[in-house]
Amino acid sequence: MIEKYAPIVGEQEIDGIVKIAEKLKGVSVLHVNSTKAGGGVAEILNRMVPLMKDLGINVDWKVIRGDSEFFNVTKAFHNSLQNGAGNLTDEHFKIYDKWQEINSTEVPLDYDVMFIHDPQPAGLVKYRKNNTWIWRCHIDISNPYPPTWKFLSQYVSQYKSMIISVPSFGRDDMEIPQFIIPPSIDPLSVKNSQIHDVTVRRVLKKYDIKEDKPIITQVSRFDRAKDPIGVIKAFKLTRNHVDSQLVYVGSPASDDPEGEIVYNEVVKEVDGEKDIHLLMLPPGSDLEINAFQRASSLVMQKSIKEGFGLTVSEALWKERPVIGGNTGGIPLQVIHGVTGYLVDSVEGASHYMTFLLKNKEYGSLLGSRGKEHVRQNFLITRELRDYLLTILYSMGKSL
Amino acid sequence: MDIYSYGKGIPFVFQGAYYPKKYSKLKATNLVQLADGIAKADKYSIFYHMFHPIFTSHLVTEDLPNDFAVWIDQSLGLRELAEKVADLPGAEPKTAEDVRKDLFNVISSYKSVREGLREFVFVSCYPIVYDTGKRASTLAEFLDTLATVDPRSVVWHFVSKRILGMSPKNDFSLWLEENFGLKDLSSKLSSIDPQTYTSEEKLREDLIENLEEELL
Numbered sequence: 001m002i003e004k005y006a007p008i009v010g011e012q013e014i015d016g017i018v019k020i021a022e023k024l025k026g027v028s029v030l031h032v033n034s035t036k037a038g039g040g041v042a043e044i045l046n047r048m049v050p051l052m053k054d055l056g057i058n059v060d061w062k063v064i065r066g067d068s069e070f071f072n073v074t075k076a077f078h079n080s081l082q083n084g085a086g087n088l089t090d091e092h093f094k095i096y097d098k099w100q101e102i103n104s105t106e107v108p109l110d111y112d113v114m115f116i117h118d119p120q121p122a123g124l125v126k127y128r129k130n131n132t133w134i135w136r137c138h139i140d141i142s143n144p145y146p147p148t149w150k151f152l153s154q155y156v157s158q159y160k161s162m163i164i165s166v167p168s169f170g171r172d173d174m175e176i177p178q179f180i181i182p183p184s185i186d187p188l189s190v191k192n193s194q195i196h197d198v199t200v201r202r203v204l205k206k207y208d209i210k211e212d213k214p215i216i217t218q219v220s221r222f223d224r225a226k227d228p229i230g231v232i233k234a235f236k237l238t239r240n241h242v243d244s245q246l247v248y249v250g251s252p253a254s255d256d257p258e259g260e261i262v263y264n265e266v267v268k269e270v271d272g273e274k275d276i277h278l279l280m281l282p283p284g285s286d287l288e289i290n291a292f293q294r295a296s297s298l299v300m301q302k303s304i305k306e307g308f309g310l311t312v313s314e315a316l317w318k319e320r321p322v323i324g325g326n327t328g329g330i331p332l333q334v335i336h337g338v339t340g341y342l343v344d345s346v347e348g349a350s351h352y353m354t355f356l357l358k359n360k361e362y363g364s365l366l367g368s369r370g371k372e373h374v375r376q377n378f379l380i381t382r383e384l385r386d387y388l389l390t391i392l393y394s395m396g397k398s399l
Numbered sequence: 400m401d402i403y404s405y406g407k408g409i410p411f412v413f414q415g416a417y418y419p420k421k422y423s424k425l426k427a428t429n430l431v432q433l434a435d436g437i438a439k440a441d442k443y444s445i446f447y448h449m450f451h452p453i454f455t456s457h458l459v460t461e462d463l464p465n466d467f468a469v470w471i472d473q474s475l476g477l478r479e480l481a482e483k484v485a486d487l488p489g490a491e492p493k494t495a496e497d498v499r500k501d502l503f504n505v506i507s508s509y510k511s512v513r514e515g516l517r518e519f520v521f522v523s524c525y526p527i528v529y530d531t532g533k534r535a536s537t538l539a540e541f542l543d544t545l546a547t548v549d550p551r552s553v554v555w556h557f558v559s560k561r562i563l564g565m566s567p568k569n570d571f572s573l574w575l576e577e578n579f580g581l582k583d584l585s586s587k588l589s590s591i592d593p594q595t596y597t598s599e600e601k602l603r604e605d606l607i608e609n610l611e612e613e614l615l
Contacts, residue, residue: 012549167520170422178422376455389419389527399529
């Protein structure tokens with residue numbers, strides 16, 4: 001399975017991964033997160049776990065359980081950690097702890113390495129055995145709402161090491177090592193592999209999107225951090241200059257109770273505009289997303305707060321220029337004027353939308369540079385290698 | 400020179416290294432803080448920010464081949480200083496400590512109170528060394544292996560060990576001198592400055608070109 005990546009990243013890269021994995025033969029690893037589908041974490045685990053198994057590592061993946069009350073609390077955690085504001089009380093923290101305790105009896109905690117993703121299951125470390133715990137944080141925790149971080153950090157400090165996606169997400173109040181590992185996309189997944197033009201046309205027709213009018217796409221949850229309203233406003237400004245269509249592709253996630261509220265706000269902003277297509281696709285609509293990205297003249301990720309923004313790498317991998325919000329991991333992927341454009345406002349987004357729609361050849365140049373940039377830095381093989389090295393380090397092993 | 404001779408019989412063992420990155424807790428938003436961070440950062444951090452762009456996977460633009468120069472240009476808008484920092488020498492016998500001094504002197508002598516658009520976050524790293532399994536006993540084998548070995552190995556032996564103070568000069572020159580007495584060729588390789596490279600393959604090509612000129 002890992003060999004299939006050799007034509008893309010080179011045999012030496014694959015050989016290196018195999019050698020590192022050999023040092024972890026016999027080691028058991030359990031990934032734990034809060035959703036099986038929806039969002040970048042579940043997506044990458046769906047691909048990463050089989051790859052680690054293929055390398056001979058005894059790896060499994062468990063999803064924690066919770067009711068709507070718990071996921072409302074963890075969504076509030078998520079927002080307050082990323083936005084620096086919140087309204088969490090002791091009652092919320094008790095609900096969080098209650099579900100950590102319930103999950104501690106259902107999730108096996110005795111693997112050699114417990115690889116815990118994001119805040120939702122972070123409290124499981126309270127029930128740790130004498131094994132190695134690594135916390136993989138996918139969100140921006142650099143400016144959190146202090147009460148939430150104070151509560152969460154009591155757990156994080158019990159880990160052997162933690163992983164952040166971007167250097168600026170680092171915490172000065174943590175004594176454990178903080179490894180910097182950007183996430184990645186899988187070039188062989190249904191979402192990112194090459195597809196035939198006829199499939200692109202079929203998908204466009206299915207969703208009543210015109211082939212002969214330039215398409216701008218943003219693929220994101222209906223989440224305020226992704227600024228869907230800003231995307232709609234920017235598109236409306238661009239429409240004054242270039243006749244085009246906007247496709248906003250979202251999907252519901254079981255751990256995101258706010259999605260429906262934001263979706264309704266966006267519908268109101270669209271106000272019946274026929275060239276704006278709001279699509280709520282079910283999890284697993286990877287082929288459709290692949291088709292929309294490939295059909296696009298440019299791709300947006302106009303986030304105002306972002307963990308990493310893997311949709312940027314997805315679009316660049318398909319050689320599409322990206323206009324991205326200047327936040328989180330987006331500036332690592334969008335190098336301004338090289339692989340796309342970074343923006344801080346609706347007007348800025350509209351300006352570069354118009355520029356790229358009017359200068360398609362230049363957009364193609366940015367897109368082709370973007371593909372190479374992603375090949376070098378943001379493919380799953382690199383993240384897999386970094387994870388294996390972190391496990392080696394955290395277990396005190398060497399190559 | 401007989402390129403098939405074994406010299407003194409010391410084989411060259413090709414190793415490589417990965418450099419997992421760690422958050423260092425040092426940040427800067429202006430030049431004073433940047434100079435202060437450069438003074439305090441560990442040698443791995445200086446090494447990382449000055450030399451990681453040698454790998455093709457670098458995250459900087461091509462014309463400013465180190466992180467400090469890119470930040471000074473893009474975040475502070477001080478192009479002239481950025482160009483100076485971009486061109487700081489990194490050839491032998493400099494180590495991370497020498498590079499740190501040069502950086503500190505250039506940056507601390509420049510007067511500007513501008514605040515950056517974004518923070519500069521110092522990243523540290525630590526090398527995890529591995530054996531590539533490749534060996535060379537003759538100059539012919541060395542040339543063939545250098546041309547095909549994992550590029551991480553080229554950077555480890557030619558750049559990282561010397562900058563990190565683990566070797567007085569690059570390993571290739573040391574071996575050529577010690578095993579074959581090739582002092583001139585050794586000096587020729589030593590004069591290549593890796594600081595301005597933004598591709599490990601270009602570095603490899605230049606090394607091979609120098610070896611080929613003398614040996615073939």
